[in-house]
Amino acid sequence: MSVENAPVVDVDEAAIPVEKKMYYRFESNDKKEFRVSELAIQQSETLNRLVEAMGYTSEDVENKPAIAIENIDGKTLKLVFQWCEHHKGEAIPVDDGSVPKIVEIPEFDAKLMDIDNGLLFKLIWAADYLNIVQLLNVSCKKVANMAQGKTPAQLRRVYLLPSDEEDEAAKRAAQEAQDPRAREVEEEFEERKRQGGNSFF
């Protein structure tokens, strides 16, 4: 995808000062390209370190290929960069664990996270991967709020939680796929145990 055709994240034009700023280009795993300001990138510790290590000039940004983020799809990355642009320049919170964490979801973030559960979990994963502390806090809070007043059965449905039986079946299937003999050995072990043998061998 060329630079001209790349979807650009909505940025409040009035908020941008007159001086020239550098915009980095990033590419998601489904080849969608985004232009993000240098200040917005500072919200992500991972990306900030990456661009610092690369040491790109403004010519490099235009001429070299976009920085690929292979673990995150375009839809999620768009949300992430929208959040970063809105909160650029804000202080990054430091949690030392000494006081109970009180997280409040701002109005913009609440609107941004008004999405389906699948995308919300992807957003959390992306915020964790890119190390965006405040986005991770608000998205975790959003997920925590979803649990309020729910019964365990409702929670299973909201969080798509597998039951113990499903967990064990999945574990067994994974084990069998890895080693077909493992189940036979396990059954043999159980049989010997029932017979009262002290040792398998």
Next chain:
Amino acid sequence: MLAQPTWQGIPVEVKKDIVELLDYKSRFRLRVCSKIDKALVDGSPFHISQILFHVTDPFAYCFLLVTNQGIEVRITTNAVEHFVNIFMQKRSVVAEVKIVCSAQSWLINRTKEVDTPLIRLIDMIELLGPNFKTRTRKIDLFIRGMEEYYYLEVLQLFDPKFLESITLSRGISRGTLEKMTEFDVWKSAKELHSQFVQNISVDWILHMEKIVVFFEKITGKDVDKLIKSFITRKDIERGFGFQLRHGNTLSLRKIPCLNELNKDRRRTRRNYVYYTQHFPTTNKELFFFVKISNQTITGSACCASNYIEDFYSCHPRYHGPVLDIRECDQRQRTFFKQGHIVCAERRQRVREQAVFDNYGDYSQYGSYSIRPVNFTEKKDVVNKHSEPAAQAIPFNPDASLYIPSSPSAV
């Protein structure tokens, strides 16, 4: 690895963050969803704003009010177990713990061997051994009646490394207070709050950073000692200070440091007279500003550049105007005679009478035994008439909070 759009797809550390943000009830409901989530919830510390342990009936009834993420949960069964369970996690943080025992005091008597909730809580924590720590920043104690040794026992339950503030919501006898000052919890506390009359010595609170106390009696030398302790301490910061109310008449002439440094800084506002003075501190950027009125003595470390404004911002209760000294002097001449520097006395007698009538004299009930809490060795039996706590109390806090889902709800 690509993100899986489910709960299972997110990293365990993030799941723990989410569990810490859950309200108290939701934690327990997530806990019973599956074995994996049970382990996750059990391994995540609690981050709780406030816990209220309230004993209303001496024999059985008590409840625990847990406020977390702005949501209050009232637990009436297994309250003691829930209290202990919160602190079982080593990294659990509770901002404030309130212990209110409003049951009739003569019924809560250890000598009668009645297993009350408060005794059960103390015994259970004792049983868990020295490694168990009740970590909180602030405690608020309201224990009614003459069984004051509960203050001593309860105070020993808290970890002195974490505790910063002690609030006494009831008047305590001098003997009990003196014993409380011997504990590490008291020695390491940075704040003391008590709106109730306390027969307390200034020497017991000189190490604290913020003091709000109603003294039964205070002398000029005590005030002097307190002011000097603040202006000479090396670690003084903005906001350090005290607000003392006193039940006796206090003459400014008897406060040596005031007479040494400042001769005439009286201010008036209508019929209200107060005396202010600022002292230099070890930090050049801070002044220690003292205001003495007919009701209270207030001192606070304020920014040197604008110490008067800063003082009133530290004490927002005062809503009156900050008067200019010249203006004050003019008003002073109008309403008060020159050289009359005694704090207002006329309301003092009425106040003293009103307060001390309600304040019980604990000595009339005779002496009581102090039972120090022993953390050094574990006990097998709580007392000779009760079963061992581990057997008597099923440690299953989940039982009270688990609510089975109805088919219609899903």
